Amino acid sequence: MDTSLVLWAASVTLLATVIIARTWGMKRSGQRGHRLPAGSRGWPLVGETLQFVSCAYSPRPERFMDKRTLMYGKVFRSHLFGSSTIVSTDAEVSRCILQSDARTFVPWYPKSLTELMGKSSILLINGNLQRRVHGLIGAFFKSSDLKAQITRDMQSYVQESMINWQDDQLIRIQDETKKIIFQILVKGLIGLEPGKEMQLLKQQFKEFIAGLMSLPVKLPGSRLYRSLQAKKKMVMLIKSIIEEKRKNKLGCAPRDVVDVLINDASGQLTDNLISDNMIDLMIPAEDSVPVLVTLAVKYLSECPLALQHLEEENTRLEKRRSMLGGELQWADYMSLSFTQHVITETLRMGNIISGIMRKAVKDVEIRGHLIPKGWCVFTYFRSVHLDEKHYEEAYKFNPWRWKDKDMSSCGFTPFGGGQRLCPGLDLARLEASIFLHHLVTNFTWVAEEDHIVNFPTVRMKGGMPIRVRRRS
Secondary structure, three states: OHHHHHHHHHHHHHHHHHHHHHHHHHHHHHHHHHHOOOEOOOEOOOEOHHHHHHHHOOOOOOHHHHHHHHHHOOEEEEEEOOEEEEEEOOHHHHHHHHHOOOOOEEEOOOHHHHHHHOOOOOOOOOHHHHHHHHHHHHHHHOOHHHHHHHHHHHHHHHHHHHOOOOOOOEEEHHHHHHHHHHHHHHHHHHOOOOOHHHHHHHHHHHHHHOOOOOOOOOOOOOHHHHHHHHHHHHHHHHHHHHHHHHHOOOOOOOOOHHHHHHOOOOOOOOHHHHHHHHHHOOOHHHHOHHHHHHHHHHHHHOOHHHHHHHHHHHHHHHHHHHHHOOOOOHHHHHOOHHHHHHHHHHHHHHOOOOEEEEEEOOOEEEOOEEEOOOOEEEEEHHHHHOOOOOOOOOOOOOHHHHOOOOHHHOOOOOOOOHHHOOOOHHHHHHHHHHHHHHHHHHEEEEEOOOOEEOOOOOEEOOOOEEEEEEOO
């Protein structure tokens, strides 16, 4: 009898709990429904991913966002890549998300990408460890010693490459810049000079990056599996460099990022963490700086007046260098104001990084929009950078627009923002400036037909072929 009463009481309690929970859940869901941005979840399972990818492969990938912005507003809900997603094409909302920390948002990437990067990647870690690693790397990238080293190396590698160019030779700018930037970046990261080890590393790196946007299948022979195997070989090489540096540690000033990280006294930075992050930081050698330079050449080829202004500015600098003697320094390249406007406008139009994705760790409300816990948020930079409200004739290449424009007032975020702002942004500008300087002061060119591919990464389909002629 007592047992029956206990079971009955337990049943009533359980039923009451279920009813209360369902009622509370429905009420909370209703509250969310009123505050959630408008939008559509699309088809079952796939959501709106197919429509997004279809537009992403087109010359105007922002059409997916533009259509929904007209229907729902600049912040809307969707379902992309298997996740419920809030999309922001609003500059202020995106700024708030970029400025947030791990208490509200954490990074989100496709599964294949997280598999390849590893749990200790600077792109995935959070909190004090992320701030520590980002701060150490960022401070070193801003150091005058590294800027001087990269200026010397970039000038040397560019000149070595261009000295072999013949009149009427077809040069693929994208390929040329990838070779140069990889050498520069690897030396700055792990201290490796061009040679046999560099070539082996480059071969494995190509295999590694081929799997960044692959299916998350790790079966032997799959794309992801082959990329993971390539990463293991890269890690072995980098760990051997780290071990050698630890043995020969002499207390001298750091010459590369590995030196900076192994000198850290916090005890948090393991060899695994260091080697993983060195590989992740090589990715810009493939899809950032080379694409920036390549797109700049494309846009300049289509805008003769901008090219003329760039030539005149850089020719004046070269004449001054010839008169004074010596080599150009970092400050000389940064003083080229129109060159910097060209680079900025290329970043705006090219949108090498079209946006970033984060995941909410709790319910977050930004400017009246609810982003529920567990949902992804996609800040889509491209729509902001091509918004006529911010940029007159937004689809026209116009470097002059930056002459008196405040970058902070127009939602300009080509390198992200907040605690995860790209630490190498100044070096990217420097490297692009040096390449463009040597190109326009030594050559004229005629561009062959080519077009931009926007997905899964931005690039020129044919590598931006140009026929060059050396200036007399």
